[in-house]
Amino acid sequence: MKKLYWIFALLLLFFVGDRIGGYLLHQLTVKSQFRYSRMYQGKAASDILLIGNSRGLTFYQPYIEEITGKKTFNLSYNGMPINLAKLLVQDYLALYEKPALAIIDVTMCDRLNEPLISGFSLYSPYSENLSKYLIDSLPTTGYAGLLSHLYRYNSEVFQRSLFYLNKSDEDWLLDRTINEHLIQDVGNQEPKIDVMPFELAELQATINLLEAAGVKVQLVISPYYPPYVDRLTNLPVMKAKIEKATGKKVKDYAKGITDVKAFGDYQHLNKYGSKRYLDQLQQDGILPK
Amino acid sequence: MIFNSLPFFVFIGIFLPLYFSLKGKARLLLTLAGSYFFYGWWDYRFLSLIVISTLIDYIVGLELGKTQDKKKRKNLLLTSMIVNLGFLAFFKYFNFFIASFVVMLEGMGVDPSMSSLKIILPVGISFYTFQSMSYTIDVYFKKIEIEKDFIRFATFISFFPQLVAGPIVRAADFLPQFKNDRTFHWDRFTSGVGQVLWGFFKKVAVADSLAPFVDQCFAAPGGFSSLHLLIGVVFYSFQIYCDFSGYSDIAIGLARIMGFKFPDNFRTPYFSQNFSEFWxxxxxxxxxxxxxxxxxxxxxxxxxxxxxxxxxxxxxxxxxxxxxxxxxxxxxxxxxxxxxxxxxxxxxxxxxxxxxxxxxxxxxxxxxxxxxxxxxxxxxxxxxxxxxxxxxxxxxxxxxxxxxxIPNIIQTGLAILIVYVCTCYAWIYFRAPNFEIANQVIAGITSLEQFNVGSIVNKFWVLKGAILIGALLFVEITDFRFHYSRLIVANPTFRVVSFAIILWFLAFFGTYGSNSFIYFQF
Structure with missing residues (x-):
């Protein structure tokens, strides 16, 4: 009998500690200035919504606000897949009045990323969509998050929310110039990019959600380091597939910036490059004047 | 089947109650069946290799017991060695020998037209082959008794907790333990659970959390700064230690729960003061x-x-x-x-x-x-x-x-540091996919270019890794003084608190997704 008490004591201690720990971490998440924390706390109303993966981070929010005078919110995250973006857009539209414009960098549709979606489970208490998705599509993560509240915070997303606890994340952008090694090595790169039917369907669903709410949607391909994009031979195929599936024109800026100084690496503009790119978007009428 | 996977938890959840509810031959048969099931879950076809190795060494053992003729005994030993090493040579080294032979002929100006075979490496072959061979060699030198019970012998070779990645347990230490029924013992159970949990902490929390950063460093070292690569190498030293010693801890802990005593396989190796001690x-x-x-x-x-x-x-x-x-x-x-x-x-x-x-x-x-x-x-x-x-x-x-x-404490610290640095240098060649990458990593580190915190990519991984390595070292250093494994048995409050802390760590820091153990490939 004593042995059963021992097991009971262990379970009790684990769950009490887990719930207290989960509560404390939740409080930190609530206070964070991280974009998703702000979004679920009702502090992210905007006129322009930006959506993408790490390449979407080059939609440098403070500069857009400076040149357009419009409030902007960037939903992008490293490796963000389109199905997660759809869930976040759904939540955004439910929480806020409709923005006037949404810009999607469609190169985010090239991969799925279940670990990242699992990483967002810290926001599942706020989002029925996310909770339902986790239980239905990633049941191990979904149920583990119900069993252990600490587990919900076991992700890079939480670490980022801690990082931005007392500072804004709007400056989250590469601030370096592509190094000599990468420049020399570009000839050895054989990158591939493609879009699967599931991702096309999710992109279409995201566009439908936005347009049904009266949001104007612009699809773009942000710039790559030019010698790199020359090796990304199937990018035009991907673009064509997206245009065919969505019936919308994709504005292609893959080779839009040629200045080497504008890049942090092959796929990402740095702060300087981002500003040049955003100027171009405004000149072309994608961003309002 | 790997320890950090859902199927294993289901398997062990069914196996252990059955194991303790049976006795004698039935328990032995269950252990053998469970071990074959555990191994066959990965690829049932390779079970035949274990069975053949087992049969050969069992028969060789029996025959060695029947004869005193030196020549015949030598031939029997040779038969066992040829079969065991033959499997190992074919499944593990065939393509390597062919590739080396081709390079050698090319070097001599001959154009060889040889192709390699598509051979799958059976998991754990190096471990069970060595375990099986040690039995025959010990019987040959009359160091141990011959095992006449086939089921007992087959269970010794295929015992699932240590089948695929060791520790390699000698027949002299292990076989006699099968002769008595291992009854359920509460202290053994709690101590075993403690070691299993600690093994999971090392594997799931530490090793698997360090893995992405290390993989990134060794995939394309040219793109990273000197400090980034240095951290990558230090992380790898802890990744491989925690991955492998974590597996050993789980294996030893499981065996202890089942009533078997295995020797330690790791004893804080990075605190060694010389290389003999390291080994x-x-x-x-x-x-x-x-x-x-x-x-x-x-x-x-x-x-x-x-x-x-x-x-x-x-x-x-x-x-x-x-x-x-x-x-x-x-x-x-x-x-x-x-x-x-x-x-x-x-x-x-x-x-x-x-x-x-x-x-x-x-x-x-x-x-x-x-x-x-x-x-x-x-x-x-x-x-x-x-x-x-x-x-x-x-x-x-x-x-x-x-x-x-020079004061003793500085001498000790210096000795530990030298052994650790040299060990890390060797790990670079162990981890890198080829010599070129290994040399790039070394050149990158020694260039001291961008040796600053700002140059580290993915600082979150570094922060997490540093916290986990810190926790690991804290436990290993303080263990010298407090002997936690003894405290777990002797002090129920300590047991409950320490197990809960490990479980919290596993929940908050664990990396899940059934990452395989590094040593499976060996």
Missing amino acids: TRWHISLSSWLRDYLYIPLGGNRGGSFGSIFFIVLFMFLMVLLSGWWWLALLNFVMIGAAYYYARQGATEKATLFNYMNLMVTMLLGGLWHGASWAFVFWGFLHGMYLVVQRLVGPYWNKLLNTLR
Whole structure:
């Protein structure tokens, strides 16, 4: 009998500690200035919504606000897949009045990323969509998050929310110039990019959600380091597939910036490059004047 | 089936209650069936290899018991060695030998048209082969009794907790434990659960959390700063330690729950003060196997044999042919000449020289045991060199430190640091996919370019890794004083609190997704 008490004591201690720990971490998440924390706390109303993966981070929010005078919110995250973006857009539209414009960098549709979606489970208490998705599509993560509240915070997303606890994340952008090694090595790169039917369907669903709410949607391909994009031979195929599936024109800026100084690496503009790119978007009428 | 996967938890949840509800032969049969099921879950076809190895060594053992004829006994031992090493050579080394042979012929200007076979490496083949061979060798030298019960023998070879990644347990230590029924014992159970949990912490929380950063560093080292690469190498040293010792802890803990006592396989190796000590703390079951079945038969500390000379000359020959560096041949001749001159100085010098050769052969073959690649051989070579240089320079080094009156604590710290740095240097070759990448990592670190925190990509991974390594070292250092494994048994409050802390760590820091163990590939 004593042995059963021992097991009971262990379970009790684990769950009490887990719930207290989960509560404390939740409080930190609530206070964070991280974009998703702000979004679920009702502090992210905007006129322009930006959506993408790490390449979407080059939609440098403070500069857009400076040149357009419009409030902007960037939903992008490293490796963000389109199905997660759809869930976040759904939540955004439910929480806020409709923005006037949404810009999607469609190169985010090239991969799925279940670990990242699992990483967002810290926001599942706020989002029925996310909770339902986790239980239905990633049941191990979904149920583990119900069993252990600490587990919900076991992700890079939480670490980022801690990082931005007392500072804004709007400056989250590469601030370096592509190094000599990468420049020399570009000839050895054989990158591939493609879009699967599931991702096309999710992109279409995201566009439908936005347009049904009266949001104007612009699809773009942000710039790559030019010698790199020359090796990304199937990018035009991907673009064509997206245009065919969505019936919308994709504005292609893959080779839009040629200045080497504008890049942090092959796929990402740095702060300087981002500003040049955003100027171009405004000149072309994608961003309002 | 791997320990950090859902199917294993289901399996063990069914297996353990059944195990303790049965007795005698039925329990043994259940353990054997469970072990085959555990292994077959990965690929049932390779079960046949274990069964053949088991049958051969069982029959050889029985036959060795029936005859005293030296020639017949030798032939029986040879049969076992040929079958076991034959499987190992074919499944693990065939393509490696073919590829090396092709390179060698190309180096000689011959155009060979040979192709390799698509061979799948059976998980754990190096472990169970060595375990099985040690039984036959010990029976041959009459060190242990013959096992007449086939089920008991087959369970010894295939015992699932340590089947695929060790520890390699000797027949003399393990077989007698099957003879008594292992009853459920609460203290053993709690102590076993503690070790299993600690193993999971090492594997799931530490090793798997460090893995992405390490993978990134070794995939394209050219793109990272000096500090980033240095952290990558340090992380790898802890990743491989936690991955492998974590597996050993889970295996030893599971065996203890089932009533078996296995020896330690790791004893805080990165606190070693010299390389000989390192090898008594790292993968102890393999290093002691190599010591007893290779190093000592070669002559050990006392002298040499034909084998010592044969292996050294063979490696020198292959080094020249495969590298294509013909100047190495000249260097080898000079080294052989110098060795010959040294050996002629007297019996002590000759014994010393053979001792160095035996060390080198043992480490080279130990490296090759890890995998069919020259990188592993080079890793073994580096460790062989460390041992030889330590024996050559060690006495002078100690004398120098004493003359300079360096305090003991600094001497100890310096010794630990030197061993750790040299070990990390060797790990670079062990981890890198090829020599080119390994050299890029070393060049990147030594360039000291961008040696600043700002140059680190993915600082979150570094922060998480640092916290986990800190927690690991805290427990390992304080364990010297508090002996946690004893406290877990003796103090129920400590047990509950420590288990809960590990579970919280697993929930908050664990990396899930059934990442395989590194040593499975060996």
